[in-house]
Amino acid sequence: MGKLDKLDFLILEYFQQDGKCTYSQIARKLGVSEGTVRKRATKMRKDGVFDFMIRINPVKVGYSVKAFIGIHSQLGKQHEIGQWLKTFPQVIYIASYSGYHDLILQAYFENNEALVHFVNTELTPENGIEGIDVSIQLKQYKDSISYLLS
Amino acid sequence: MGKLDKLDFLILEYFQQDGKCTYSQIARKLGVSEGTVRKRATKMRKDGVFDFMIRINPVKVGYSVKAFIGIHSQLGKQHEIGQWLKTFPQVIYIASYSGYHDLILQAYFENNEALVHFVNTELTPENGIEGIDVSIQLKQYKDSISYLLS
DNA sequence: CCTGAAATCGAACCGGA
DNA sequence: TCCGGTTCGATTTCAGG
Numbered sequence: 001m002g003k004l005d006k007l008d009f010l011i012l013e014y015f016q017q018d019g020k021c022t023y024s025q026i027a028r029k030l031g032v033s034e035g036t037v038r039k040r041a042t043k044m045r046k047d048g049v050f051d052f053m054i055r056i057n058p059v060k061v062g063y064s065v066k067a068f069i070g071i072h073s074q075l076g077k078q079h080e081i082g083q084w085l086k087t088f089p090q091v092i093y094i095a096s097y098s099g100y101h102d103l104i105l106q107a108y109f110e111n112n113e114a115l116v117h118f119v120n121t122e123l124t125p126e127n128g129i130e131g132i133d134v135s136i137q138l139k140q141y142k143d144s145i146s147y148l149l150s
Numbered sequence: 151m152g153k154l155d156k157l158d159f160l161i162l163e164y165f166q167q168d169g170k171c172t173y174s175q176i177a178r179k180l181g182v183s184e185g186t187v188r189k190r191a192t193k194m195r196k197d198g199v200f201d202f203m204i205r206i207n208p209v210k211v212g213y214s215v216k217a218f219i220g221i222h223s224q225l226g227k228q229h230e231i232g233q234w235l236k237t238f239p240q241v242i243y244i245a246s247y248s249g250y251h252d253l254i255l256q257a258y259f260e261n262n263e264a265l266v267h268f269v270n271t272e273l274t275p276e277n278g279i280e281g282i283d284v285s286i287q288l289k290q291y292k293d294s295i296s297y298l299l300s
Numbered sequence: 301c302c303t304g305a306a307a308t309c310g311a312a313c314c315g316g317a
Numbered sequence: 318t319c320c321g322g323t324t325c326g327a328t329t330t331c332a333g334g
Contacts, residue, residue: 025307032323085291085292138246310325
């Protein structure tokens with residue numbers, strides 16, 4: 001699985017700007033053939049470099065409360081808890097961390113009551129959780145996916 | 151801007167699974183016409199419900215360190231700091247929060263040194279930052295964009 | 301719904317290390 | 318030969334009336 005070259009990165013940049021742009025459009029802008037863009041994109045997808053998706057505005061589909069929850073877990077339970085929490089549809093992100101919290105998750109809720117209910121019924125000592133810190137998002141300044149800089 | 155109905159949500163679900171699937175494919179699976187799917191998708195896009203994008207695997211493009219940084223800012227400086235930090239390409243997410251931290255950001259770095267450098271040179275008292283908590287991601291269990299389902 | 305324009309896809313082809 | 322890029326034609330999708 002070879003490294004990515006300049007052309008691969010250019011293709012990624014175009015798709016990043018607009019996930020719906022076509023191989024042909026990119027090919028024209030880059031001055032190469034459609035087949036080249038298509039073959040490289042297909043290869044990168046197969047290699048797990050990227051995939052096509054959509055980004056949904058959570059507010060528009062009824063989820064207006066976004067929260068981060070930092071978790072202190074019982075010793076040795078992080079993995080188990082991570083596997084368990086990822087099954088909740090509200091939880092869109094969860095990972096284990098080195099730092100103050102053992103696990104950090106990001107979740108969306110329809111309202112504050114739904115958040116409170118989740119916290120009170122799921123993030124309990126019986127489930128291996130020793131403590132949590134809940135932060136509710138007030139204002140989002142940036143949410144990008146461009147690791148591709150400058 | 152009317153509400154979304156069952157069909158809209160089904161369309162979103164298909165696009166969520168594969169952002170490259172075609173209107174026709176979805177139409178066939180749902181038993182409606184291609185035009186219907188296209189018209190609804192176009193409307194939803196225009197209404198800001200969703201947009202097409204790609205998700206890049208950061209590790210494959212050279213960013214192996216993912217960190218959350220919680221920030222304590224000087225009183226009244228949150229907004230200014232948020233606006234400023236969002237200009238960094240490494241910072242892929244930043245928002246203000248109610249909770250223990252005033253701001254939470256998510257960033258990718260090529261390695262630990264890059265992270266340390268960023269923290270030491272940017273997140274300083276001179277920039278209005280009183281304190282930070284850095285957490286480095288160990289293992290990611292889930293990173294989805296599906297607020298939908300069920 | 302229908303039609304022309306455009307994009308896609310697979311496979312074959314080509315040219316230089 | 319191998320690897321990458323290109324070309325070509327059949328098929329599918331797209332966009333607008």
